[in-house]
Amino acid sequence: MIHIERFVEGNVVVTAVRGRLDSSSSPKLDEFLAEAPAGGEVILLDFADLSYISSAGLRVVLKATKLARSSGATLAVCCLIPQVHEVFDVSGFSTLIPIHPSREAALATLA
């Protein structure tokens, strides 16, 4: 089960994901993020209510990060629960993708 919401805060497009990102739900986020962002756009994935991510979910995040980079946009994530943060660390994603502790902290840096 997954619920995805998108809204705009200043120049930042926030995509909030609630639920689990596994092999059955990740294609929905993939579709949601499939459109190339405009150059200079900032995408923030708010994972405050993401309770679980597997390698299938990480693939989608990596793909979106590459798409953003190639479009001249920026992608960051925020609000990871400790277990999801651990998966980001162990996969080496923490060195590729900026991780902010809260949405406020992310917006203060990115906006």
Place this chain on the structure above:
Amino acid sequence: MADHELDICLANEIGKLETLAERLEAYVEAEAIPPTPAYRLQLAADEFFNNAVDYGYPDGRAGEIALRVRRAGNVLEAIFSDDGNAFDPFQAPAPDIAGSLEERRIGGLGVHLVRTLADSVAYRREDGRNVVTLTFSLAATPQGSAPES
């Protein structure tokens, strides 16, 4: 079945992933497994189930994937087995997790996560089945750090 044990046997169909997740969720709740080892166990089950379904039965035959979990003191032991083609996941090369974004490919990431987050991993081929045994410590580990660090 003794208390504190979970035995699941599923068809090799990706649609069964939800059943697996639900059964594990109920188990870790009933056993009051702390969030970090509970997450690591669920991730391992998810990655192994997906790998077995995706690669274990290339001829499309029906198969059977099993998971047994038991708690012994401060250790959670998980035994995955499947009757798919022989495959030792721990012989696969580790992914390059230090590369730049452009270099990064994702193959083998699931196995890498499991190998890193479990306290021990072992593979054997037994009676036509792949058998992977993992252990997870229930002792407190610092938040957000792998047990080996």
